[in-house]
Amino acid sequence: MARSVLDFSAFSHSVSSEETHLIESLVAQYGAPLMLLDCDSIRQQYRALKAALPGVTLHFALKPLxxxxxxxxxxxxxxxxxxxxxxxxxxxxxxxxxxxxxxxxxxxxxxxxxxxxxxxxxxxxxxxxxxxxxxxxxxxxxxxxxxxxxxxxxxxxxxxxxxxxxxxxxxxxxxxxxxxxxxxxxxxxxxxxxxxxxxxxxxxxxxxxxxxxxxxxxxxxxxxxxxxxxxxxxxxxxxxxxxxxxxxxxxxxxxxxxxxxxxxxxxxGRFIVAPAMTNVASVMGQADREGETWYYLDDGVYGSFSGLIFDHGDYPIISLNQEGERFPSVLAGPTCDSIDVVAEHILLPKLNNGDLIITRMMGAYSSATATDFNFFKRAQTVVLNDIALENRMIG
CATH class of the missing domain: 3.20.20.10 (Alanine racemase)
Incomplete structure (x- = not known):
């Protein structure tokens, strides 16, 4: 199945039906959580900076990704x-x-x-x-x-x-x-x-x-x-x-x-890869606490959201399910540590277990600093728009 149709740079506060179908198909194939790496975004960012700094040799800093x-x-x-x-x-x-x-x-x-x-x-x-x-x-x-x-x-x-x-x-x-x-x-x-x-x-x-x-x-x-x-x-x-x-x-x-x-x-470093990675996490449980619904995701700050701790991350987060009234909510990670909270006091529609949360701009200092704490395996990375090998799974 071709993976060249997903343009994460076009994501705003909604997701097209085509994008939704592709994300859901990837989750069905690989499971969640996932980190989706769009090589086309890397090319676009590199070319943009190259054009903005003519005559400057760009050495990509490997550290962020x-x-x-x-x-x-x-x-x-x-x-x-x-x-x-x-x-x-x-x-x-x-x-x-x-x-x-x-x-x-x-x-x-x-x-x-x-x-x-x-x-x-x-x-x-x-x-x-x-x-x-x-x-x-x-x-x-x-x-x-x-x-x-x-x-x-x-x-x-x-x-x-x-x-x-x-x-x-x-x-x-x-x-x-x-x-x-x-x-x-x-x-x-x-x-x-x-x-x-x-x-x-x-x-x-x-x-x-x-x-x-x-x-x-x-x-x-x-x-x-x-x-x-x-x-x-x-x-x-x-x-x-x-x-x-x-x-x-x-x-x-x-x-x-x-x-x-x-x-x-x-x-x-960041400029080249930050827009290229999108996280897909699923709701694994939920509870009502002090007037807010807490949704527990299968990825968190000890995983792909490590940038919230190490990099002052402020990632754009949306729910793949956009239907219905929105309620004050909290997104928490899967581990037993209370620090493992991804986002607080955000408005989300009523979600069901298994619903997907999409987080953009996660290419820099996220998976690079992720851990397997509490034996929750870090998100798998699926590579999209790879000319050499269009679809590739990285362990």
Missing amino acids: PLPAVVQTLLAEGASFDLATSGEVDLVAREGVPAERTIHTHPIKRDADIRDALAYGCDVFVVDNMNELEKFIPYRDQADVLIRLSFRNAEAFADLSKKFGCSADGAIEIATRAQELGIRIKGLSFHVGSQTIDPTKYVDAIHACHEVMVRIAELGLPAISTLDIGGGFPVAYNDEVMPIDQFCQPINEALACLPDTVQVLAEP
Whole structure:
């Protein structure tokens, strides 16, 4: 049965009869809960960002959704990849990604992590302190290094500059020390934070990095040839965000101020995959509590909804059954833990056991952080619109 007709990007607060039939047929075939991965959405998101950032090489950050189908879809689109662990190195190696299309951006690494990446052929790494720089002394003839700067962003989902990155002066000290050690500094990098709503965060960081480039040149150190502007490009969950072409316009203007010799990279993750995954959970029981109906689903925060805990998730949720009056309701997960609540105080029609709940925008930091807590197995992933293999089940 073909699975190329489901367009999750078109979902609003209703589901067409055709979409309903397909979802129900998938549940009948595979059971629930399910995570439905739409490869067409991945292609659309990648192409949109590529068009919005012309001349920028996009390295997809595997962290939010490290699945073979995602890698294969983006590889066919010509994408490059951002790796952070030896497990991610293994994944792209198995999927046939050329090593020259990868970078390794975890600022803190074990020696084994460096050796694993180099053995694969990935030879661009990130550091943000002297201790990390000195780890490359044995590999100075094999590796190129990017220095990561810190730009705090309290408004982001995750302020990644709290944990990683150095100051401008710190970057100069690292570059100077690298020259003494014979370690090649290829460029600079930064990450302004996940789900960044304001593009001026990137603009300010780009200008600050340009100033560091000038200072490095004035010291007679090797010229900076690369700037990695990280990820964090926003997607719309329940709130609207700026269209990506409009969002990237000031970023492009800032990048135009850099020397023509500087190659620009980016590390999009959430933007590429968040809209591509839709969760289908079924009602396994219900109870009336304090004036609300509690519906207990077969998926929850220890499973696909882990992003509610780890990623500040705010996912659009609808019932496949849209008929009848709506009542105050709670959606809870299946485990015996009281924290396992998906949504509270929402209006839903009267549901029956077995009815389906559809949750969109679940491609980023959901199944990637799911567990089998309480021995509730995590949702199976069904891949849709996969050119290589149109339908594929992932355990």
